Amino acid sequence: MNLLIASGVFALIALLFLRAMLRQIRRGRVLRAGGSAAMCAATAAIGTAGVMLFISYLGYQRLTAEQLVAEIEFVQSASEEYTARLMIDGQIDQLLRMRGDEWQLDARVLTWKPPATILGLEPVYQLERLSGRYTSVDRERSAPRTVHSLAAERPLDLWSLARNFPKFTPGMDAYYGSATYLPMADGARFRVTLSRDALIARPVNEAARQAIGDWGR
Secondary structure, three states, X not given: OHHHHHHHHHHHHHHXXXXXXXXXXXXXXXXXXXXXXXXXXXXXXXXXXHHHHHHHHHOOEEOOOOEEEEEEEEEEEEOOEEEEEEEEOOOEEEEEEEEOOEEEEEEEXXXXXXXXXXXXXXXXXXXXXXXXEOOOHHHHHHOOOOEEEOOOOOOOOHHHHHHHOHHHOOOEEEEEEEEEEEEOOOOOEEEEEEOOOEEEEEEOOHHHHHHHHHOOO
């Protein structure tokens, strides 16, 4: 919210410079009008960027403690082929085709450091992708794989901005939350939580516990 207020302040300043520019044009003060126009454009750009960053921030989920982010259940359809039912935040429910004998979930995590912390911003996260993988390295190299994107495309994304331009985003700290991966098995159901810096997957039913017990044997 503080980010939105700051953007509003810059927008107000831009309007004041616009008013000054129009007044100077009427008085024939071309050079002063040009200076006011430049300041108007600069403050308007800052205010617009702030609004876009605020909208992007709202697209992420706030991360205050270890919390449930997703549940995933598998139904085997063929050898090394599964249908995954992915439920995110208890709202998004989708069926995804998976190849392999393991699944992996990745998330983007964005935390804040001074000077951004003075704005009261909390850490946020966004699930990025769900992919199938193989226990065998040889199969991982040669067998077909599946990767499903879970992140919505945005014209301006906070995490990408912080990753690609760290010098221009001194208050942002972007990194991958530790990706979690476990075996797939028919009827197995897992619950995925996210702490401040790591994804954690746990079995929910007996099929999932059995799959983990047999993992790597």
